[in-house]
Amino acid sequence: MPAPPSAEPAASPFIQIRGLHKSFDSQKVLQGIDLDISRGETLVLVGPSGEGKSVLLKHIIGLLHPDAGSIQFDGTSLCGLSERQLAPLRRRIGYLFQNAALFDSLTVAQNVAFPLIEAGIKNPAEIKSRVQEALEVVELDAHTEKMPINLSGGMRKRVGIARAIVGRPEIILYDEPTAGLDPIVTDVIDHLIKRLQKRYHVTSVVITHDIASVFKIADRIVMLKNGIVYFNGNPDQLRHSPDTFIQDFIAGRSGMTS
């Protein structure tokens, strides 16, 4: 299905992706992604599992390098930059991993403080107050001294969110922030994403399979299918799309009968 007219604003994009290709061995995952992300918007990436959404997110932060194509972050090309050259750009980005990727050897508070210490903040009082603030946002301020191994999956994910937002990044990349969370905490996270957007003008890119969350938080929705952008538009355009695949995806219809 051809992508409907883009809902992107005309201003120069914060992140610009052009012709992005990525394969792993013989498996072609991304086959020419073109996408612009504007400053301050919340873009939700949806699509069937295994279609390269996480791979795309990892390209935006430079954890993966494209086979072909280009990624511009605030006017700077990420392609060809070394790990050390990427470091200052990455400090402007918050990243929530699918499994939270907390450091096993550090407590909850130490995990959340990590980006601040690495950013060179030396004042312990400032670090403590910002860690406390970030943990309060995800309602985990009573668990600062716990080790990650002693947390539930949902709590780990919330600590991951606290770690992603504590450095007050310009853009936050969320890889399934609400997967495995109960509906109430899911709602808290959804509101958090919107609050960060409104209060701090944070740009968010969110991967989620939770359709209710999609319509709650998205300014724009991009669907990936077969390694390309299958749909790019606002929530209303998605909701009223005549495409049967999109309608089945939204409704969660597999076509199977029991």
Add this chain to the structure above:
Amino acid sequence: MIAPSASTLSPQLPTPQSVSSLRRMDDSSRGPISTLGRAVLNFINYFGQLGILLGEGFESLVKTKPRLHLMMEQIVRIGFGSQVVVIVTGAFTGAVFTAQSYFKFRDFGIESTVGSIVSVSLFRELGPVLTGLMVAGRVGAAMAAEIGTMKVSEQIDALRAMGVHPVDYLAMPRFFAMTISMPLLIAEAVAFGLGASWFVAVLGFGIPSAWFWMHTIDHTNLEDLSYAMIKGLVFGMLIVVISCHQGLSTTNGAVGVGQSTTRAVVFSSLALLVTNFFLTLLLNYIFPMGTIT
């Protein structure tokens, strides 16, 4: 913008069937020369990867501040944590070598000189090599397993995502800690080996203590100590570079962590033994043995 590679643009990629038939042809046509060539290429590739890691380590050394608290943490783990292993290794190596030497030296009536051969052997070979092998088993395995687990659980990607180079945070503190700890651990192993040798020779076999020490001190000099320290430094570097490389290149989940851990111990031990031979030749050229000072 990265130029698209030819393979990416190629519209006619091989089908699974053609790949499978190519693989069959490849397997059937692989003779001993092809196998040998592949092994040599893998060997060169492996050394290339170690070289890249060393290069990144050097860059880290020049461009970043050392992380002292992580270094101290690793010194405790490597140095303090290896105490039992090193003491037992050094002591029982000294003891058994003393007993074996005594049984033979007794035939020639020179059993009182047993301390000299034990001392020189401990300083020049047994101390560094056996301590190195024990540390490779204990510390090398732990390094590869810890870093490997971080790799497969995306903790290393999390470091990178926060703008932290994994070599700066994981490899360099271990490198510094190992280069400080290893010579000291070897010195400790040698000291306990000599102590055990004294126990066996003097208290066990009745060699006069004064004779034991006189021969030991007469035949042991500063060059022997230098041997031990230089070997300790080199072996420590080998263990940490090989183990960190294995950890950082881990893939394939828990199975991969197990494989990396095994490889770290095996490769470190083999590299240590091979390097020991060439290092001994080099050091003997610098500090020739056979002169009594």
